[in-house]
Amino acid sequence: MKLNTTIVAGEQLFTADHEAFRDQVRRFVRERVEPHAEEWNAAGMLPRSIWIEMGELGFLGTAYAECFGGSDVDLLYSVVLAEELTKTRVSGFSFAVCNHKDMSSNYMLDASQEIQDKYLPRVVSGELICGFALTEPSGGSDVAAIRTSAVRDDSDFVINGQKVFITNGISADLIIVVARTDPKPARPHEGISLFAVETTTSGFRKGAPLQKMGNRASDTAELFFEDMRVPAANLIGEEGKGWGLIMADLGIERLLSCGIYISACEEMLRITADYAQNRKVFGRSVSEFQVNAHKLAEMYTEVTLAKVFFYDVLRRYMAGENLIKEISMIKYIASDLANKIAYACVSLHGGWGYMKEYAISQWFTDVRLFNIGAGTSEIMKEIIVKQLFGSPEKAQK
Template sequence: MAKTLTGKTNLTTKTYLKEEHHIFRKAFAKFLEKEAVPFVEKWEEDRLVPISFWKKMGEQGYLCPWVGEEYGGLNADFGYSVVINEEFTKLGLGPGGGAILHSDIVIPYIDSYGTEEQKRRWLPGSVSGEIITGVAMTEPGTGSDLAALKTTAVRKGDYFVINGEKTFISNGILGNLFVVACKTDPHAVPGYKGISLIVVEEGTPGFKKGKQLKKMGIHSQDTAELIFEDAIVPVENLLGDENKGFYYLMSKLQQERLIVSISAIVSAERMLEITLNYVKGRHAFGKPISSFQNTQFKLAELATEIQIGRAFLDNLIEKHIDKENFVTEVSMAKWWTSALAKKTASECMQLHGGYGFMEEYEIARWYRDVAVQSIFAGTNEIMKGIIASNLGL
């Protein structure tokens, strides 16, 4: 695997990043150079990033930097999350071995909807790396259709009794705190109005982790099944109001899809960069394959599309930092950048020839790892449906 790079193919100026963000980037890249780069291959083989790395990230302030200082965070803006996401992606660690999911997708639920007691209970450990989180929505037989959830949480006195099964849960093996989507009102019409979010801790009676799932790519992020069999969870673990879970989930999808888009566009930038270097050094018929018109046109097209995607995405990041809502645009960004990443992987792998199919070449890993970007955070078909609906169709 290549070391972290500066992203030479990115020609845009990110106005949302200031001098302090660039200083932070250099420090984080140096941290990854020492604490991650030498171990990426082993993490891929082990199918997880060790807890010791999480704790090192926490010690340096690289987990949940946006969390308030009163809970151990740095009260940093979203630009710092962008930097961390970009540097992790350049390294080829997918969504940061689970750290991006933890910091910028799961913890925002607790920060936004948790009580003061819940925040003081869970946020400091999430910042330090003592707590590793996941969000449990997907179930066997259901994907984006949250109204079809079958996991139930029945109130019995001071406890909820949870029954059901979740699958494809990122951080499912290492995680020790999960935000679980449950049906608390099975008679609600429509069904999504009966969903609540309940925080379940490792060690909860009746809660166990299933098998670790074997994925085609992103091997270093552990993914598992979660099983609830009469799991006993205190009522005080309810996040926000009962039966408002669907609305809470929807409120955070803008940032989640933006994060996927950032990872997708950086993946495309990185694949283009390594392929440009490869074709300049690889010779066929007595000359570098970069001199062939087909190679030049393919890479020219990719460079153009990646640049367009980056410009659009940077504009949305600025809007997000300014707390604007842009459901249609972020749906466009998510499907378009993830589709572009898959296209870039295919074209760049082809330009590598037979070597592109070899595990020792970086493009092979990118090819398998970017495939899921069009699936998670809502499939690209769901994204197009949202866009169509907002167009009045």
């Protein structure tokens, strides 16, 4: 009998409509994405045509109002997309797409009506690809230490600085740039502002694509701004109040990322259970040895726990609870778990797990990003401890 690693969770959360949408996304991945895995991984980016296709299917507009061409449905549709777009050998596919639709363009919901009308319809249609540029070469964990500056000059801001590791940075047409508008704020997190910047703006330069160990079809870039003039109308939210917007959106980014992490865990388990059952050693299946069967049981249990906790945090988040601590907890648990599972699954594959032709070897390098991107596990623990005790110093007393 075939080992069944399907995890049952979230029955009370997802409706029949969500599940119908899930079926549609699964079919799309199977028929329109998966066949291109080798080609897109080698190209290091996704073709324009797949963005347009996702736009036509309504995948890119779930978070946007109908006046922008979106469907304005609940967050669970974004979760379904994050989960299902992960189940492909196109490396980093869900990261590229979720980054565009839920981790960058969504900042424009706080921009002026003019900016929303100008850009959001093309975000939803897939004609305009977005990215979010916060991290700088001098450091990404310490968000308040950014150095990129934006100086007001009449009706423009003049932006100078540099960003690194920007997802969709090569393919993007529009980047949400985080810059310091107050060089000497009373407190470090004050005086930070966000701008919607077209990548064709004079003074905007993209570096060569960064060569990564994994997530290869999701392009990543360094960006350079040299006396780049951006109309003041492209300021998102109030000048100097960017920190609050970033913190709010990082919550959604981290939650949706957990959809990706847990889905990756489920894929790794499925692939490995199948392999361990079919691979014969000493005349028996790898999975028949109790030590290996127990390993599969442990992994299945841990992924189930993470998934149940994730859905519980999601449910409470959607009900309006403030869950900074819980989001940090599930982000660190799920991303670390994916790495633990990847390690064990490669081992269960033996030498074949180290070979590129086996999907598990790709997962091994893809999941390595999980506890680095969108805030490292160390930073998640810092947030948790601050929430628990007020500050780490206090916690040690």
